[in-house]
Amino acid sequence: MNTLELDVEDRAIINRLQDGLPLAPYPYVLVAAELGLSEEELLERLARLRDSGVLTRFGPMYHAERLGGGLTLAALAVPEADYERVAGILDAFPEVAHNYRREHRLNMWFVLATESAERIPEVVAELETATGLRVFNMPKEREFHVRLHLPV
Amino acid sequence: MSDFTYPSDRGEDQRLDEQDRAIVLATQAGLPLVSDPWTAIGEQVGMNGEEVLSRMQAMLERGMIRRIAAVPNHYRLGYVANGMTVWDVADADIERLGREIAAIEGVSHCYQRPRHLPDWPYNLFAMLHGRSREEVEQQARVLRDCLGEACRDYRILYSSRILKKTGLRLAGAEPEAANNSLNNKNSWTDSNETDARG
Numbered sequence: 290m291n292t293l294e295l296d297v298e299d300r301a302i303i304n305r306l307q308d309g310l311p312l313a314p315y316p317y318v319l320v321a322a323e324l325g326l327s328e329e330e331l332l333e334r335l336a337r338l339r340d341s342g343v344l345t346r347f348g349p350m351y352h353a354e355r356l357g358g359g360l361t362l363a364a365l366a367v368p369e370a371d372y373e374r375v376a377g378i379l380d381a382f383p384e385v386a387h388n389y390r391r392e393h394r395l396n397m398w399f400v401l402a403t404e405s406a407e408r409i410p411e412v413v414a415e416l417e418t419a420t421g422l423r424v425f426n427m428p429k430e431r432e433f434h435v436r437l438h439l440p441v
Numbered sequence: 442m443s444d445f446t447y448p449s450d451r452g453e454d455q456r457l458d459e460q461d462r463a464i465v466l467a468t469q470a471g472l473p474l475v476s477d478p479w480t481a482i483g484e485q486v487g488m489n490g491e492e493v494l495s496r497m498q499a500m501l502e503r504g505m506i507r508r509i510a511a512v513p514n515h516y517r518l519g520y521v522a523n524g525m526t527v528w529d530v531a532d533a534d535i536e537r538l539g540r541e542i543a544a545i546e547g548v549s550h551c552y553q554r555p556r557h558l559p560d561w562p563y564n565l566f567a568m569l570h571g572r573s574r575e576e577v578e579q580q581a582r583v584l585r586d587c588l589g590e591a592c593r594d595y596r597i598l599y600s601s602r603i604l605k606k607t608g609l610r611l612a613g614a615e616p617e618a619a620n621n622s623l624n625n626k627n628s629w630t631d632s633n634e635t636d637a638r639g
Contacts (some may be wrong), residue, residue, distance in 0.1 A: 295557035302511075302517070302610065312498045314490075315476060316509075328476060336474050338511075345514045348471035349497070350507040350535055356457060356465070362554065364561075372517035374603045391525065393596065395561065397604070398525070425561060431536065431553035434543030441518050 295343070298326060300441045302334055306347070307438045358408040361428040363413065364395040365420065372396075378419050384412045395425060457505070460488065461496055461614050472509060520570045523575040524597040526584065527563035529556075534591040535565060542567055549581040562594065574599070 294302070301324050310316045320393045323333040338344045367375045371436045372390075379385045379399060388399040403409055457465065463486040473481040479497070480490030488496075500506045515523060530538055535553055542565075543551035550568040567584060571577040581597055589597075 303513055306511035309510050310472070312494065312509065314479070317474075319478060330491055332474050332476070334488040335446065335511075339471070339474070342514055343517050343530065345512045346471050347511045348476070348510050349465075349468050349500075350466060351469065352505055352507055352510075353506040355503070362566075366560075380605050385550040385605060385609065387606050389600040390604060391598040391600050393598050398598075398600075399605070425557050427554040427557075427561075427566075429554055431539060433539040433551040434548060434554070435550050438549070439513055439515060439520050441513070441520050 295441060298302055298324070298330075299334060299338060299343075302326075302331065303338065303343070303441050319397055353402060354406070357405065359401070359403040359409040361401050361409050361413075363401060363416075364425045364428060365397040365399075365422050366395050366425075367397050367420075367422065375420050375422065379416070382412065382416065382419075384408070401407070444530055459490075460486070461500060461505075463487075464493060464496055464500075515570055519572050520600070522571045522574045522577045524569045524571075524574070524581065524599050526567045526569055526581050526595060526597050528565040528567070528584070528595045529562040529586060529593040530565045530588060531593075532564070533592040538588055539565055542584050545580070545583055545587065547571065547577075548584075564595065569597075 305324060311319055313319060315328075317327040317331055317335075321328045324331065324439060326334075334345075339347050355389060358374060365375065375397065376388065379388050379397070384401050384403050386400045386402040388397065391398050401409060401412055403412060409426075409428070413426050417424050464482060467485045472478050473482050473490055477490055478496040479635070483490045483493045486493070497506060515521075525615070539551060539553055542548060546587050547569050548567045549570055552566045553564055554566055556564050569577045569580045569584075571580060577597065577599075581595070585592065585595065
C-alpha cells in the first residue's frame with residue numbers, strides 16, 4: 290500500500306488518531322462517531338492500516354524518563370574505513386535503540402535507552418572503550434515539543 | 442535522570458507500581474483493536490476494565506503516558522525527507538525561541554541539548570518532515586527567519602541509512618519481558634529523536 294491507496298476515510302482516521310484516542314469507556318465508538326463511521330468500520334480500517342505498515346504502531350506513547358528509564362541522543366565521528374565495524378559494535382549493545390547514519394563529520398547518531406537513568410554514563414563509557422572513539426553525549430536539557438503529526 | 446528545566450518536565454520521581462507495570466507491559470506493543478480495549482487488557486493482567494482505564498488515566502495525568510496515538514510510518518505517507526535541523530542559538534534567548542519554533546508546522550520534536558565546543562556548537566534541535574528535501578529546506582528557512590539574530594549558524598543533517606531500529610525497553614522489566622519488547626520493532630515511546638528516514 291502506498292499513499293495513493295489511502296482513501297479519504299483512511300486519511301481522516303490517520304489524521305484524527307495522531308492526536309490521540311480518548312481515555313474513556315468504548316473509545317473507538319466515540320472516534321467513529323466523530324468521523325461518521327461505524328465502530329466496526331473504524332476498527333477494521335485501523336487493523337488494516339496497522340497490519341500493512343502504514344502505521345508503525347497504535348497504542349500508548351510512554352514517556353521513558355517518567356517511567357524511571359534513561360534516554361539520550363549521542364553521536365560519533367567514525368572514520369569511513371571503520372564505519373561497518375563500529376556500526377556492528379553498536380548493534381550488539383541492547384541499550385542502542387536506534388542508530389542512523391547522517392551526513393556530517395559526526396556521522397553516526399544513536400539513541401541510548403536504559404532501564405535506569407544511572408546506567409547512561411556507564412553505557413557511554415563502555416561504548417568509548419569498545420569503539421575507541423569519543424561519544425558526544427547530548428541528553429535533552431529542555432523539551433519544547435514532542436508531537437509527530439503528519440497530515441495526509 | 443536528566444536535569445529537566447522545562448516546567449512540564451518537573452515531576453517528582455514517579456515509579457510504577459506492579460499493576461501499572463503490568464499494564465505497560467501488556468500495551469507496549471499496542472492497544473487492542475476491540476470495542477472495549479480496557480477489558481481486553483484487563484483480561485491479560487488480572488484486573489477489570491474499569492481499573493485498567495482509571496490507572497491509564499492516572500498515568501496520562503502524571504505524564505507517564507503522553508497520549509494513545511497512531512504512529513504513522515513517515516515514509517509510507519510520502520514524508521521521504523526527514524531532516525534533523527541543529528541550531529546555534531544564543532543561550533539567553535533559547536527558551537523563548539525554542540517554544541516559538543516548536544510551534545511551527547512540520548516540527549515534530551524540539552529539544553535543547555548541550556554544545557560540545559569546538560566540535561559541535563549547536564544547542565537547539567528540531568526534527569522536520571517533508572515530502573522532499575526542498576520542502577524540508579523551505580521549512581528550515583521559516584525556522585531561520587523566526588530565530589533571527591539570535592541564531593549564529595545551523596545545519597540540516599539528513600539520515601542516509603537506518604543502522605538499527607528496535608524498541609525501547611520498559612525500565613525495571615523482568616529479563617523475559619525486556620527481551621520481548623527489545624525484539625519488538627515498534628518503539629513504545631515518543632522519543633525517537635533520531636527517527637528519520639530518507
